[in-house]
Amino acid sequence: MxxxxxxxxxxxxxxxxxxxxxxxxxxxxxxxxxxxxxxxxxxxxxxxxxxxxxxxxxxxxxxxxxxxxISSVDNSADELTAFINENLEVLKKLIEKYKRNDDFTIDKKIFASKLSTKTFRMPEELYQQFVRTCEKEFPHLKIQDIIAQLLLNFSNNYSNS
Missing domain, CATH: 1.10.10 (Arc Repressor Mutant, subunit A)
Structure with missing residues (x-):
């Protein structure tokens, strides 16, 4: 040079x-x-x-x-980039779900309430389909919490009071 x-x-x-x-x-x-x-x-x-x-x-x-x-050297940025690259498709699906407002959330009331054990009769095929959907779409939620939220949603939608 x-x-x-x-x-x-x-x-x-x-x-x-x-x-x-x-x-x-x-x-x-x-x-x-x-x-x-x-x-x-x-x-x-x-x-x-x-x-x-x-x-x-x-x-x-x-x-x-x-x-x-001086900004401290942060190696976690490299780890974060690697994590994002590894999970890019999952993140895209989550973002799409959020955009459609398609995420299922559990109301805080469900966790604050006293628990009660009940038995329901329903077709086995319907229950298995429900379980598969829950495990696939909402693996981070318990099935009992999803059922409780569905009952709460039903009550809120169809209650006159």
């Missing part, structure tokens, strides 16, 4: 280029010579945008003036 191309790079690209050369057993003088720029000019240009040379690391790093402006 020549001097003009080097100076045309933005600070971050310059630092990346120089750090790469420094990793390959070059020192600062050799890097300046390779670019074709005076050593003093090279070091001055490299200090732009608050970059500093750390000799023991043989690399340039961004100088931080205010510790509060």
């Amino acid at each position: 020549n001097k003009d191309k080097f100076l045309a790079l933005d600070c971050n690209q310059r630092v990346a280029f120089v750090n790469d050369l420094l990793k390959n057993n070059h020192d600062l003088q050799q890097v300046a010579d390779k670019i074709g720029i005076n050593y003093s000019t090279f070091t001055k240009v490299m200090q732009e945008d608050d970059y500093v040379y750390i000799k023991r690391e043989n690399q340039y790093y961004k100088f931080v003036r205010n510790v509060n402006t």
Whole structure:
């Protein structure tokens, strides 16, 4: 790379280029010579945008003036991206369901009430179809809570009071 191309790079690209050369057993003088720029000019240009040379690391790093402006390195973003990529189809289905307002929610009253055990008679095929639907569409809900919500919905829809 020549001097003009080097100076045309933005600070971050310059630092990346120089750090790469420094990793390959070059020192600062050799890097300046390779670019074709005076050593003093090279070091001055490299200090732009608050970059500093750390000799023991043989690399340039961004100088931080205010510790509060440092954002902590968060590897959970990579984990989150991987999770989203793995579950993209499921997430799309959930979003579609939400858009159609097709989600089944359980009223808080159901959990706050005293429980009562009742026996209902119904066709086995109807019950099995209901269970399959519940397990497929609402695996996060208990069947007894779904039945209780359905009873509450029925009461709310058809009650005169």
